[in-house]
Amino acid sequence: MKIGQVSKKTDLPVQTIRYYETQNLIKSAGRTEGNFRVYDSKVIDQLEFIKHCRHLDLSLSDIKRINELRDNPNAVCEEVNELINDQVKMVKIKMKELRHLKTQLEALTDSCSNNQKVGDCGIIKSLQECDC
Amino acid sequence: MKIGQVSKKTDLPVQTIRYYETQNLIKSAGRTEGNFRVYDSKVIDQLEFIKHCRHLDLSLSDIKRINELRDNPNAVCEEVNELINDQVKMVKIKMKELRHLKTQLEALTDSCSNNQKVGDCGIIKSLQECDC
DNA sequence: TTTAATATCTATAGCCACTATAGAGTCAAG
């Protein structure tokens, strides 16, 4: 299989697959005589795994770590657990920040009737005076 | 006032102030004979304005646009309004994504009892099989 | 068989909003 076909099967851009190779998330592929990358079907699973991890917004270095752990199936999975728990924490923090942001932004929209002059616009005024 | 003092008053890193200058968010400052930037107190307000906009996660180009609009106090403020509304939309989208993420991550943590072997860990299995 | 289209290759730059570093110059206090 060449990279274009891998790309179609995984729905990942060709560039991204090559990028993952440079980052050692997948092994360097073999090459044809003409220097084209050749893959066997295993890589599809590996890339799908990476994709799912990215869906969860895990960083590439986290994913690399998880892959390393997968290579030691007898190790205790505590570290995997911690990674996911940390991710949950991060998501919670981000959600909190976004809730705060939303409150502030909606207060801003309330302070403008949309047909004022810029000089009188409540949004602009609030941005000047905001004490956060 | 030199840049260090501006930095202290605004609590923005010196680098950031210089960066904002390169991005034309603030005008190029005057210079001393020794080529040090000199500011008058106006810049404090400008930087505070930028800071508050950044608190709302507005992009630097949005902020630049808002600054341009502020220079035309007689224009209608519709565009300011749109910028903020777009920002609210973005925040809502991100919140939705994060809620989805949180659900998935918490389902993952539930699928692992933390003391399994990596080979049996429900988290790893879920990441392999996930069909999202 | 020639040619044209498509696929692949590497290397490099761009995105965003900074942050960090190196190496040189400026200035004030002791």
Place this chain on the structure above:
DNA sequence: CTTGACTCTATAGTGGCTATAGATATTAAA
């Protein structure tokens, strides 16, 4: 006069890609 704090420019790094240029390889049609 030296020390130290401050400032200057230029450059590279962050993360996770994405886009481009220019070269080479392969495939398909004419």
